[in-house]
Amino acid sequence: MIRTRIAATAIGLAGALAASQAQAQTASSSEQEIALLKQQLKMLEQKLDKLQSQTAANTAATAKAKSEAKAEAKAEARSEAKAVVANANAAIPLKGPAPASGVVVTMPNNRPTICTADQANCVAITGRLHYDVGGYDYRPNTAATVPQKLDSGENVRRARIGVAGKFFNDWNFALVYDFGGSSDGFGGAAPGSLPGGGTSGVENAYISYTGLKPFGGRMAVEIGVMDLPYTLDEATSSNDIMFMERASAGIIATNIAAGDFRSAVGTRWFNDQLWIGGYVTGPSTGAIHSASSTAPAGTSEQYGAVARIAGNPISGKDYSVHIGADAQWLIQPPRNLIANTQTVTLSDRPELRLDPTTLASTGAIANASGAQVYSVEAAATYGPLILQGEYFWYNIDRTANTSLAPIGAPSLKFQGGYAQAGYVLTGEGRSYNAANAAYNGVKPAHPFSLDGGGWGAWEIAGRFSTIDLNNQLGTATGIAGGRQTVYTAALNWYVNGNVRFMLDYLHGTVSKQASPVSTADVGSKFDAVAMRTQFAF
Template sequence: MKTISSLACSASIAACLATSHAFADNLQDAALLKLLQEKGIISAEEAQSLQAEQAQRAQQQATVSMGSKGLKIESADKQASIQIGGRLHADYATHDHEAFANQEDAIDGTQIRRARLYAKGKLNGRWKYVLESDFAGNKVSVKDANLSYKLTSAPITLTVGNQKHAVSMEVEESSNDIMFTERSLVAALTTPYFDRAIGITAASGGSNWHAKAGLFGDGISNNDADEGHGFGARASFAPVLNDNTVVHVGASYGLRKTSDDGLANGKSPSFSYKTTNFSDLKPVNASVADMDKVEVGVLEFAAMHGAWSVQSEIAANNVSRDSGDDLSFSAHYVQLGYSIFGGQRRYKASEGEFKYFNVNTPFNASTGDWGALEVAARFDQIDLEDDNISGGEAKRFTLGLNWYLSRNMRVLFDYSRSYDLDGGAIQNDKGEVADNIDSFAIRTQWAF
């Protein structure tokens, strides 16, 4: 009976092979083809023919893959693709400070800081596109929306659409990859007018360098007929670069001219920072109602050696006004990180920035693997005092603990203290300048 059953099974397989291409599509496993050949069901020539047929069909089909970078569909000729991914940043923050005069306490609580979906890919080989929208705050806003083309005559990529200015290493880095829940005080001088806007950029990069420059109008959210205009340029160089050690230096310059209605990139001219994104508490705040243009210069230094990494920037603003003297504001930061239990930050020289954190062993409780931990510290300072503008001065110290469960998931714990507040800073209920504002923040993040 066993022999009869085997013969019947073999006959059925042979019949399917002879009559159905669908079964042939399932014979991509070389071991199975070899087994059928050994049992005499198919000949060596037939096995080779089936393998060749499968290879030819595979070359004519699009490929679908799902990994750490999201869902990707790519054409058979590799000339077109679409990749779909997203990010979610869920935040909790609370504060501890003295009573303020004529002002409510900082807002504490929870927030979906970012909830984004994106689609990006390539067309006809040299064209690339990206469209990313954010649904946080129960509203929809467009982030990146642009089209790029890689020139054949030179190693330059042109990009048109809504995109970041080429200003500041910290601004260029993704919020998925920055070391703390909030960017440094330097961002108070850069992000208001040199984050995203509609424009055209030219970028190039090599094994240890990066350069990018562009011209911009206003941001995509500005519906006014009249717009201001801007310019941004950034370059970086890594004189030391290997798998374990990086030394990075860079510089950038930005210019933003206000529109006829006095707006800069669609915003009323001001420079400030909030203790957390939704606290509505601004230890320093400088409004410049008659601003004509603002220029910013940024110097960068970063390094990495094994588990250690350091990053620092110094920024200076020059604000030209329609009436009154020019103003000068400044800010700087230095941050240090050290990874525990394996893993390190990833540096991409062709873009001059740190990318995602490499985790050697992802979290898996059943095997006793806990991912990676990163301890971090940052000191930053800002000065918004000049001429008749008293925006205040502040120093801040931040400690962070980042738990990387995998390349796609992490939890951040931050403690910050703003201190040595002076000038236009907020006052306590005694009429004195308030001091020692503490904030605690937790973020749970996934991104792919």
């Protein structure tokens, strides 16, 4: 509109100018008017330029205003969207890292665990119950056999509850009490073991430091009451062993100066292929030791040592090979300060704990000044198959100067071992536990569930074990402890990661003579069936 008016004015002026010029040709008096018109035309041209510049500026300002309005609208929309998301997230439980001052509660394998937000400090509740029921068909060879009967029934084999955890990442601890052993004596101590036992249920009460990592491995320095990882079978948790009880040869070895409820101080170093450890050991938590002159005290503490080297030098995704060697020394047996006696007993029940009676036993070996046990261990896995075995040599020195004869009698030598195999019918395998140089248990790929259709994991296993506690037969200083041989077949159902049912059948023979110089038969045979209900977390 403005340009049209300007153009019309310019055309009019041009026409007027032309007329004025024509008149100027005839009248010179019109020159002033022509000059005035030129001046006005110039002014109009300047106004035209100014108007064009103002129009361009207005157009740019309008575009800028529109752009700013759009940007402001987008920002407002984003802000509203964020507010909506924030309001929605406010109703969802926090899944990210907790505040530094808070705690994190988790349930690994259904074990209640509380940790600080940085995971440097944790405490967890741990527990296990092993409840056994079963019966014996026991057949003594003669009327002179002791015992004449084994008692069938039930036994709360283990009933443990406690706490375990860590402080400042590198300090680990455990405090576990065992209420089990209803037919064993309180605390689960086995009759026939070293003096004491059965009066305390402290199974674990230790602290360890794991902050050292020399030679590319991990190291733990430990002190307290603990279950020492001595021998392959003992280093395997009782929650994970293939049979209800470990083989007698290993039990007899660990009862000397290792095993559960044992006070100890020592260290272990390990990586993924090698484990090396050694401990100085003392009495078990149930052992009575006092200088008092009144019974049942008056017994000094024992002390000993254990050492082990083991590992899996060959391993792959579906296979592994384990080998190892162990040594144990009873440096000072417990000494009865009242009777001035010093004895050691080697014995075990027939690989079942329903009746606490031992069938193979050396009895109290007099003047025992020390004992040594040496053993080798081997195992291999291939998919769901596991093979395992150990063999032990025991030596008892009889040179203690006590009131019991014979003093300086020849040392005694015994031996025993086992071989076992297991196969998981549902295909699961056992992983390797480098921290203990042993194998973990079976974790079912499809836990039992009526809704989900899983049936857990099923395992079959078999074992042959033997222990020979006879030595120097035919001499008055010999020992006629008997030779025990047991064949065991097992069926295990791993319902889920916490519950397992075990069914064992045992067939055993004990060949035994009345004394080192009497060949009268006092042996026996037995068959037994037992079942264990187990849960652990």
